[in-house]
Amino acid sequence: MQNRESMLLRISATVELVTLAVLLVNLGVLHLPALASAVGPVHGCAYLIVVITVTRERGPDRTAVPLSAVPGIGGVLALRRLDAHRAPPVRVSG
Numbered sequence: 663m664q665n666r667e668s669m670l671l672r673i674s675a676t677v678e679l680v681t682l683a684v685l686l687v688n689l690g691v692l693h694l695p696a697l698a699s700a701v702g703p704v705h706g707c708a709y710l711i712v713v714i715t716v717t718r719e720r721g722p723d724r725t726a727v728p729l730s731a732v733p734g735i736g737g738v739l740a741l742r743r744l745d746a747h748r749a750p751p752v753r754v755s756g
Contacts, residue, residue, distance in 0.1 A: 668744075671712065671719070671737065675738050678709050679735060681704050684697070684701050685698060719744055721744060721748070
C-alpha cells in the first residue's frame with residue numbers, strides 16, 4: 663500500500679507530463695490561446711506539487727530532488743528513482 667505522498671506524487675507527475683504534451687501540441691499545431699490559458703496554470707501547479715512532494719519524501723536518495731526540478735519529465739524521473747529505492751533487494755539463491 664502506498665502512502666498519501668506517494669499517491670500525490672504519482673498523480674501530479676502524470677498530470678505534469680500530460681499537460682506538457684498538451685501545451686507542446688498546442689504550440690506546434692493548434693495555436694489556441696484559450697487552451698494554453700487553461701492548461702498552463704494546471705501544468706505549473708503540477709510542477710510545484712511534484713517538487714514539493716519529492717522534497718518531503720523520506721529516504722536515503724536525495725538525487726530525486728534535483729531530478730524533480732527538471733520541467734515536464736522530472737516528476738516521472740524522480741518517481742522512478744524513489745521507487746527503485748523502495749523496492750526490496752533481489753535475493754539470489756544458490
